[in-house]
Amino acid sequence: MKKILLSMMTLVGLTMSVMATNPVVPAMPSLTIAPDAHAAGMGDIGAATNPDLNSQHWNPSKYAFMQSKGGLTVNYTPWLRSLVGDIDLAYIAGYYNMGDMAGTISGSFRYFSMGEVSLIDDGESILGTARPNEWALDVAYSRKLHEYLSMAVALRFMYSDMNNGSNTTTDGVSIENYPAWTFAADLSLYYRQPIATPMGESYFALGFNLSNLGGKMTYDEGETQHFVPANMRLGVSYELPFDDYNRLMISAEANKMLVPTSQSKFAVDANGEPLKDAQQRKEWYDEVSSPNGWWMSFCDAPGYYNDQTDKHISPAMEELQEIQWAIGLEYSYNRQFFGRIGYSHENYYKGNRRYLTLGAGFKLSIFSLDFAYCLATAPTNPLNGTMRFTLGFDLAGIKDLVNNKK
Numbered sequence: 063m064k065k066i067l068l069s070m071m072t073l074v075g076l077t078m079s080v081m082a083t084n085p086v087v088p089a090m091p092s093l094t095i096a097p098d099a100h101a102a103g104m105g106d107i108g109a110a111t112n113p114d115l116n117s118q119h120w121n122p123s124k125y126a127f128m129q130s131k132g133g134l135t136v137n138y139t140p141w142l143r144s145l146v147g148d149i150d151l152a153y154i155a156g157y158y159n160m161g162d163m164a165g166t167i168s169g170s171f172r173y174f175s176m177g178e179v180s181l182i183d184d185g186e187s188i189l190g191t192a193r194p195n196e197w198a199l200d201v202a203y204s205r206k207l208h209e210y211l212s213m214a215v216a217l218r219f220m221y222s223d224m225n226n227g228s229n230t231t232t233d234g235v236s237i238e239n240y241p242a243w244t245f246a247a248d249l250s251l252y253y254r255q256p257i258a259t260p261m262g263e264s265y266f267a268l269g270f271n272l273s274n275l276g277g278k279m280t281y282d283e284g285e286t287q288h289f290v291p292a293n294m295r296l297g298v299s300y301e302l303p304f305d306d307y308n309r310l311m312i313s314a315e316a317n318k319m320l321v322p323t324s325q326s327k328f329a330v331d332a333n334g335e336p337l338k339d340a341q342q343r344k345e346w347y348d349e350v351s352s353p354n355g356w357w358m359s360f361c362d363a364p365g366y367y368n369d370q371t372d373k374h375i376s377p378a379m380e381e382l383q384e385i386q387w388a389i390g391l392e393y394s395y396n397r398q399f400f401g402r403i404g405y406s407h408e409n410y411y412k413g414n415r416r417y418l419t420l421g422a423g424f425k426l427s428i429f430s431l432d433f434a435y436c437l438a439t440a441p442t443n444p445l446n447g448t449m450r451f452t453l454g455f456d457l458a459g460i461k462d463l464v465n466n467k468k
Contacts, residue, residue, distance in 0.1 A: 210253055390405070
Protein backbone atom coordinates (compact mmCIF):
# COMPACT_ATOMS: atom_id res chain seq x y z
CA MET A 63 0.00 0.00 0.00
CA LYS A 64 1.08 3.56 -0.61
CA LYS A 65 1.26 4.44 3.05
CA ILE A 66 3.57 1.53 3.81
CA LEU A 67 5.86 2.37 0.90
CA LEU A 68 6.00 5.98 1.98
CA SER A 69 6.73 4.98 5.56
CA MET A 70 9.62 2.73 4.59
CA MET A 71 11.14 5.29 2.25
CA THR A 72 10.70 8.10 4.73
CA LEU A 73 12.06 6.35 7.78
CA VAL A 74 14.80 4.22 6.37
CA GLY A 75 15.95 6.84 3.84
CA LEU A 76 16.97 4.47 1.05
CA THR A 77 18.20 6.35 -2.00
CA MET A 78 16.12 6.23 -5.11
CA SER A 79 18.90 4.77 -7.27
CA VAL A 80 19.98 1.86 -5.06
CA MET A 81 18.95 -1.76 -5.35
CA ALA A 82 19.74 -2.78 -1.77
CA THR A 83 20.08 -6.55 -1.65
CA ASN A 84 19.36 -7.14 2.00
CA PRO A 85 18.65 -3.97 4.01
CA VAL A 86 17.60 -4.09 7.65
CA VAL A 87 14.11 -2.56 7.87
CA PRO A 88 12.57 -2.50 11.37
CA ALA A 89 9.32 -0.98 12.57
CA MET A 90 9.51 2.65 13.70
CA PRO A 91 12.89 3.42 12.13
CA SER A 92 12.04 7.07 12.75
CA LEU A 93 13.64 6.44 16.15
CA THR A 94 17.02 6.29 14.40
CA ILE A 95 16.73 9.77 12.86
CA ALA A 96 19.10 12.28 14.47
CA PRO A 97 16.74 14.72 16.20
CA ASP A 98 19.12 17.62 16.97
CA ALA A 99 21.31 20.03 15.04
CA HIS A 100 24.40 19.59 17.26
CA ALA A 101 24.94 15.88 16.48
CA ALA A 102 23.59 16.20 12.94
CA GLY A 103 26.19 18.85 12.14
CA MET A 104 28.94 16.34 12.99
CA GLY A 105 27.68 13.52 10.80
CA ASP A 106 25.06 12.18 13.25
CA ILE A 107 27.59 11.61 16.05
CA GLY A 108 26.71 11.82 19.73
CA ALA A 109 27.74 8.78 21.79
CA ALA A 110 31.07 10.19 23.02
CA THR A 111 30.89 13.91 22.24
CA ASN A 112 30.72 16.54 24.96
CA PRO A 113 27.61 16.36 27.18
CA ASP A 114 24.75 18.48 25.89
CA LEU A 115 21.00 18.95 26.26
CA ASN A 116 20.16 16.31 23.63
CA SER A 117 22.19 13.51 25.21
CA GLN A 118 18.97 11.58 25.84
CA HIS A 119 18.94 10.27 22.28
CA TRP A 120 22.64 9.54 21.86
CA ASN A 121 23.87 8.56 25.32
CA PRO A 122 21.95 9.61 28.46
CA SER A 123 24.99 8.74 30.60
CA LYS A 124 26.48 12.07 29.49
CA TYR A 125 23.95 13.98 31.59
CA ALA A 126 25.88 12.99 34.73
CA PHE A 127 28.72 15.24 33.52
CA MET A 128 26.56 18.29 32.82
CA GLN A 129 27.69 21.27 34.89
CA SER A 130 24.36 23.09 34.98
CA LYS A 131 21.53 22.10 37.30
CA GLY A 132 19.06 21.54 34.49
CA GLY A 133 18.14 22.33 30.93
CA LEU A 134 15.53 22.00 28.20
CA THR A 135 15.84 21.79 24.42
CA VAL A 136 13.40 22.01 21.50
CA ASN A 137 14.32 20.56 18.09
CA TYR A 138 12.66 20.64 14.69
CA THR A 139 13.49 18.82 11.44
CA PRO A 140 11.57 19.20 8.15
CA TRP A 141 12.18 15.69 6.76
CA LEU A 142 12.70 14.75 3.08
CA ARG A 143 11.58 18.14 1.80
CA SER A 144 13.09 17.32 -1.60
CA LEU A 145 10.25 14.77 -2.02
CA VAL A 146 7.29 15.97 0.04
CA GLY A 147 6.37 19.05 2.02
CA ASP A 148 4.54 17.81 5.10
CA ILE A 149 6.83 15.33 6.89
CA ASP A 150 8.30 16.63 10.16
CA LEU A 151 10.16 15.49 13.25
CA ALA A 152 9.77 17.37 16.54
CA TYR A 153 11.86 16.49 19.58
CA ILE A 154 11.89 17.86 23.14
CA ALA A 155 14.41 16.79 25.78
CA GLY A 156 15.44 17.92 29.23
CA TYR A 157 17.25 16.92 32.40
CA TYR A 158 17.56 17.79 36.08
CA ASN A 159 20.68 17.15 38.16
CA MET A 160 19.71 16.08 41.68
CA GLY A 161 23.34 16.05 42.88
CA ASP A 162 26.41 13.86 42.48
CA MET A 163 25.13 11.28 44.96
CA ALA A 164 21.48 11.38 43.86
CA GLY A 165 22.13 11.30 40.11
CA THR A 166 20.36 12.92 37.18
CA ILE A 167 16.91 12.33 35.73
CA SER A 168 16.13 13.12 32.11
CA GLY A 169 13.43 12.59 29.55
CA SER A 170 12.37 13.26 25.99
CA PHE A 171 9.39 13.21 23.67
CA ARG A 172 9.58 12.85 19.88
CA TYR A 173 6.77 13.12 17.37
CA PHE A 174 7.17 12.11 13.74
CA SER A 175 4.41 13.12 11.32
CA MET A 176 4.27 11.59 7.84
CA GLY A 177 1.77 14.12 6.58
CA GLU A 178 -1.43 13.25 4.76
CA VAL A 179 -1.48 9.97 2.81
CA SER A 180 -4.16 8.62 0.47
CA LEU A 181 -5.31 5.08 1.20
CA ILE A 182 -5.93 2.93 -1.88
CA ASP A 183 -6.85 -0.69 -2.49
CA ASP A 184 -5.47 -3.07 -5.11
CA GLY A 185 -7.93 -1.70 -7.65
CA GLU A 186 -6.52 1.82 -7.19
CA SER A 187 -9.77 2.96 -5.57
CA ILE A 188 -9.32 5.67 -2.96
CA LEU A 189 -10.47 4.48 0.45
CA GLY A 190 -9.82 7.76 2.22
CA THR A 191 -6.92 9.65 3.76
CA ALA A 192 -4.86 9.20 6.88
CA ARG A 193 -2.17 11.07 8.78
CA PRO A 194 0.37 8.43 9.81
CA ASN A 195 2.41 9.34 12.84
CA GLU A 196 4.81 7.85 15.34
CA TRP A 197 5.85 9.07 18.76
CA ALA A 198 7.97 7.97 21.68
CA LEU A 199 8.21 9.05 25.31
CA ASP A 200 11.12 8.08 27.54
CA VAL A 201 12.72 8.74 30.92
CA ALA A 202 16.27 7.96 32.05
CA TYR A 203 18.35 7.92 35.20
CA SER A 204 22.10 8.52 35.12
CA ARG A 205 24.82 8.87 37.72
CA LYS A 206 28.58 8.77 38.07
CA LEU A 207 30.13 5.45 39.02
CA HIS A 208 33.58 7.00 39.14
CA GLU A 209 35.13 10.42 38.68
CA TYR A 210 35.47 9.69 34.97
CA LEU A 211 32.73 7.10 34.38
CA SER A 212 28.92 7.30 34.31
CA MET A 213 26.07 4.93 33.52
CA ALA A 214 22.42 5.35 32.59
CA VAL A 215 19.29 3.30 32.08
CA ALA A 216 16.23 4.48 30.16
CA LEU A 217 12.68 3.24 29.65
CA ARG A 218 10.77 4.12 26.48
CA PHE A 219 7.18 3.81 25.29
CA MET A 220 6.78 3.70 21.50
CA TYR A 221 3.60 4.18 19.50
CA SER A 222 3.04 3.93 15.74
CA ASP A 223 -0.19 4.59 13.85
CA MET A 224 0.08 4.03 10.10
CA ASN A 225 -3.48 4.83 8.98
CA ASN A 226 -5.64 5.76 11.96
CA GLY A 227 -7.16 2.26 12.08
CA SER A 228 -8.73 2.57 8.63
CA ASN A 229 -9.81 -0.50 6.65
CA THR A 230 -7.73 -1.48 3.64
CA THR A 231 -8.02 -4.39 1.24
CA THR A 232 -5.47 -6.82 -0.13
CA ASP A 233 -6.52 -9.30 -2.82
CA GLY A 234 -10.12 -8.45 -2.10
CA VAL A 235 -9.82 -9.25 1.61
CA SER A 236 -10.59 -6.51 4.11
CA ILE A 237 -7.84 -5.98 6.67
CA GLU A 238 -8.12 -3.87 9.79
CA ASN A 239 -4.91 -2.01 10.61
CA TYR A 240 -4.35 -1.04 14.22
CA PRO A 241 -1.85 1.22 15.97
CA ALA A 242 1.19 -0.63 17.25
CA TRP A 243 3.00 -0.02 20.53
CA THR A 244 5.61 -1.53 22.80
CA PHE A 245 8.13 -0.75 25.55
CA ALA A 246 11.90 -0.69 25.24
CA ALA A 247 14.95 0.08 27.36
CA ASP A 248 18.39 1.65 26.89
CA LEU A 249 21.66 0.90 28.67
CA SER A 250 24.62 3.24 28.25
CA LEU A 251 28.11 4.11 29.54
CA TYR A 252 30.21 7.25 29.20
CA TYR A 253 33.88 7.69 30.08
CA ARG A 254 35.40 11.18 30.07
CA GLN A 255 38.89 11.89 31.34
CA PRO A 256 40.72 15.23 31.41
CA ILE A 257 44.30 15.22 30.15
CA ALA A 258 46.77 17.99 30.95
CA THR A 259 48.60 19.42 27.93
CA PRO A 260 50.95 22.41 27.51
CA MET A 261 48.09 24.26 25.76
CA GLY A 262 45.51 23.52 28.45
CA GLU A 263 43.19 20.75 29.56
CA SER A 264 42.05 18.33 26.86
CA TYR A 265 39.41 15.59 27.14
CA PHE A 266 39.33 11.99 25.96
CA ALA A 267 35.92 10.29 25.90
CA LEU A 268 34.35 6.94 25.07
CA GLY A 269 30.61 6.31 24.73
CA PHE A 270 28.53 3.16 24.44
CA ASN A 271 24.77 2.89 24.09
CA LEU A 272 22.41 -0.04 23.62
CA SER A 273 19.08 1.49 22.68
CA ASN A 274 15.52 0.35 21.94
CA LEU A 275 15.88 -3.11 23.47
CA GLY A 276 12.23 -4.04 23.56
CA GLY A 277 9.39 -6.20 22.36
CA LYS A 278 8.13 -6.53 18.81
CA MET A 279 5.29 -4.49 17.31
CA THR A 280 2.23 -5.61 15.38
CA TYR A 281 -0.26 -3.65 13.27
CA ASP A 282 -2.66 -6.55 12.69
CA GLU A 283 -3.31 -8.04 16.14
CA GLY A 284 -0.39 -10.43 16.01
CA GLU A 285 -0.60 -11.70 12.42
CA THR A 286 2.70 -10.03 11.59
CA GLN A 287 5.47 -9.21 14.08
CA HIS A 288 7.97 -6.42 13.51
CA PHE A 289 11.26 -5.80 15.30
CA VAL A 290 11.84 -2.32 16.71
CA PRO A 291 15.14 -0.57 15.81
CA ALA A 292 17.35 -1.95 18.59
CA ASN A 293 20.78 -0.44 18.07
CA MET A 294 24.34 -0.65 19.38
CA ARG A 295 26.39 2.56 19.21
CA LEU A 296 30.08 3.02 20.06
CA GLY A 297 31.91 6.33 19.88
CA VAL A 298 35.22 7.98 20.73
CA SER A 299 36.22 11.64 20.87
CA TYR A 300 39.17 13.82 21.76
CA GLU A 301 38.95 17.54 22.49
CA LEU A 302 42.19 19.46 22.02
CA PRO A 303 42.76 23.07 23.14
CA PHE A 304 44.94 25.40 21.07
CA ASP A 305 44.86 28.22 23.63
CA ASP A 306 42.44 29.64 26.21
CA TYR A 307 39.80 30.33 23.56
CA ASN A 308 40.15 27.94 20.63
CA ARG A 309 39.38 24.22 20.85
CA LEU A 310 38.86 21.36 18.39
CA MET A 311 36.99 18.11 19.06
CA ILE A 312 37.56 15.08 16.82
CA SER A 313 34.94 12.31 17.00
CA ALA A 314 34.25 8.97 15.36
CA GLU A 315 31.34 6.60 15.78
CA ALA A 316 30.02 3.25 14.59
CA ASN A 317 26.55 1.80 15.07
CA LYS A 318 24.83 -1.42 14.11
CA MET A 319 21.16 -2.27 14.04
CA LEU A 320 20.42 -5.25 16.30
CA VAL A 321 17.69 -6.54 13.99
CA PRO A 322 17.88 -9.81 12.03
CA THR A 323 17.72 -9.56 8.28
CA SER A 324 14.56 -10.68 6.53
CA GLN A 325 16.73 -12.94 4.36
CA SER A 326 18.40 -14.61 7.33
CA LYS A 327 20.52 -17.68 6.63
CA PHE A 328 18.88 -19.28 9.69
CA ALA A 329 15.49 -19.37 7.93
CA VAL A 330 15.63 -23.08 7.01
CA ASP A 331 13.26 -26.05 7.05
CA ALA A 332 13.56 -29.29 9.04
CA ASN A 333 16.12 -30.59 6.56
CA GLY A 334 18.30 -27.51 6.83
CA GLU A 335 17.29 -26.21 3.41
CA PRO A 336 16.66 -22.45 2.99
CA LEU A 337 13.01 -21.42 3.01
CA LYS A 338 12.21 -20.10 -0.45
CA ASP A 339 8.47 -19.53 -0.03
CA ALA A 340 7.77 -15.94 1.05
CA GLN A 341 4.95 -16.95 3.41
CA GLN A 342 7.12 -19.55 5.13
CA ARG A 343 9.91 -17.03 5.60
CA LYS A 344 7.44 -14.55 7.06
CA GLU A 345 6.12 -17.12 9.53
CA TRP A 346 9.66 -18.01 10.56
CA TYR A 347 10.56 -14.34 10.99
CA ASP A 348 7.45 -13.66 13.08
CA GLU A 349 8.37 -16.43 15.52
CA VAL A 350 11.87 -15.08 16.27
CA SER A 351 11.82 -13.41 19.69
CA SER A 352 13.42 -10.02 20.32
CA PRO A 353 16.36 -11.36 22.43
CA ASN A 354 17.09 -14.04 19.83
CA GLY A 355 16.90 -11.41 17.14
CA TRP A 356 19.51 -9.23 18.89
CA TRP A 357 22.07 -12.02 18.98
CA MET A 358 21.10 -13.32 15.55
CA SER A 359 21.75 -9.90 14.00
CA PHE A 360 25.50 -10.44 14.40
CA CYS A 361 25.68 -13.62 12.33
CA ASP A 362 22.59 -14.15 10.17
CA ALA A 363 23.64 -12.43 6.92
CA PRO A 364 23.56 -14.96 4.05
CA GLY A 365 26.08 -13.22 1.78
CA TYR A 366 25.34 -12.21 -1.80
CA TYR A 367 26.74 -11.80 -5.28
CA ASN A 368 28.04 -8.30 -6.11
CA ASP A 369 27.33 -7.71 -9.78
CA GLN A 370 29.44 -4.53 -9.80
CA THR A 371 32.65 -6.29 -8.80
CA ASP A 372 31.71 -9.75 -10.10
CA LYS A 373 32.51 -11.24 -6.69
CA HIS A 374 30.64 -13.17 -4.02
CA ILE A 375 30.33 -11.30 -0.70
CA SER A 376 30.76 -13.65 2.25
CA PRO A 377 28.31 -13.69 5.18
CA ALA A 378 30.99 -12.22 7.48
CA MET A 379 31.67 -9.36 5.07
CA GLU A 380 27.96 -8.64 4.73
CA GLU A 381 27.69 -8.39 8.51
CA LEU A 382 30.47 -5.78 8.49
CA GLN A 383 28.59 -3.89 5.78
CA GLU A 384 25.69 -3.43 8.22
CA ILE A 385 27.88 -1.17 10.39
CA GLN A 386 27.24 2.49 9.68
CA TRP A 387 30.14 4.75 10.60
CA ALA A 388 30.74 8.48 10.87
CA ILE A 389 33.48 11.00 11.62
CA GLY A 390 33.06 14.60 12.75
CA LEU A 391 34.86 17.76 13.84
CA GLU A 392 33.72 20.60 16.07
CA TYR A 393 35.59 23.88 16.43
CA SER A 394 34.67 26.14 19.34
CA TYR A 395 35.70 29.65 20.24
CA ASN A 396 35.42 30.49 23.93
CA ARG A 397 32.80 27.69 24.15
CA GLN A 398 30.30 30.17 22.70
CA PHE A 399 30.68 29.95 18.93
CA PHE A 400 30.77 26.57 17.18
CA GLY A 401 31.48 25.32 13.68
CA ARG A 402 30.89 21.66 12.78
CA ILE A 403 31.48 19.29 9.89
CA GLY A 404 30.95 15.54 9.57
CA TYR A 405 30.53 12.60 7.25
CA SER A 406 28.25 9.57 7.66
CA HIS A 407 28.59 6.41 5.59
CA GLU A 408 26.32 3.44 4.97
CA ASN A 409 27.18 0.62 2.58
CA TYR A 410 25.76 0.83 -0.95
CA TYR A 411 23.91 -2.49 -0.57
CA LYS A 412 22.50 -1.66 2.86
CA GLY A 413 20.77 1.61 2.04
CA ASN A 414 23.47 3.94 0.69
CA ARG A 415 22.85 6.74 3.17
CA ARG A 416 26.06 8.68 2.61
CA TYR A 417 26.21 12.38 3.32
CA LEU A 418 28.35 15.31 4.39
CA THR A 419 26.96 17.53 7.13
CA LEU A 420 27.65 21.12 8.15
CA GLY A 421 26.62 22.86 11.34
CA ALA A 422 26.96 26.00 13.41
CA GLY A 423 26.03 26.99 16.93
CA PHE A 424 25.88 29.90 19.34
CA LYS A 425 25.66 29.64 23.11
CA LEU A 426 25.06 32.13 25.92
CA SER A 427 24.55 31.62 29.63
CA ILE A 428 20.78 31.13 29.32
CA PHE A 429 20.16 29.77 25.81
CA SER A 430 21.81 28.16 22.79
CA LEU A 431 20.95 27.97 19.10
CA ASP A 432 22.20 25.35 16.62
CA PHE A 433 21.69 24.66 12.92
CA ALA A 434 22.70 21.72 10.69
CA TYR A 435 22.53 21.05 6.96
CA CYS A 436 22.92 17.77 5.05
CA LEU A 437 24.69 17.44 1.69
CA ALA A 438 24.17 13.97 0.23
CA THR A 439 27.16 12.42 -1.54
CA ALA A 440 25.16 9.54 -3.02
CA PRO A 441 23.26 10.32 -6.27
CA THR A 442 19.57 11.25 -5.95
CA ASN A 443 19.64 10.83 -2.17
CA PRO A 444 16.37 12.22 -0.74
CA LEU A 445 18.21 13.29 2.43
CA ASN A 446 19.98 16.02 0.47
CA GLY A 447 19.15 19.47 1.79
CA THR A 448 17.79 18.26 5.13
CA MET A 449 17.97 20.97 7.80
CA ARG A 450 17.71 20.76 11.57
CA PHE A 451 17.13 23.47 14.16
CA THR A 452 17.79 23.32 17.91
CA LEU A 453 16.96 25.82 20.63
CA GLY A 454 18.23 25.09 24.14
CA PHE A 455 17.65 26.70 27.52
CA ASP A 456 19.78 26.58 30.66
CA LEU A 457 17.27 26.55 33.52
CA ALA A 458 19.86 27.51 36.12
CA GLY A 459 20.97 30.46 34.00
CA ILE A 460 17.38 31.62 33.58
CA LYS A 461 16.81 31.32 37.33
CA ASP A 462 19.92 33.39 38.08
CA LEU A 463 18.84 36.03 35.58
CA VAL A 464 15.40 36.32 37.18
CA ASN A 465 16.88 36.52 40.70
CA ASN A 466 19.33 39.25 39.66
CA LYS A 467 16.47 41.40 38.38
CA LYS A 468 14.61 41.25 41.67
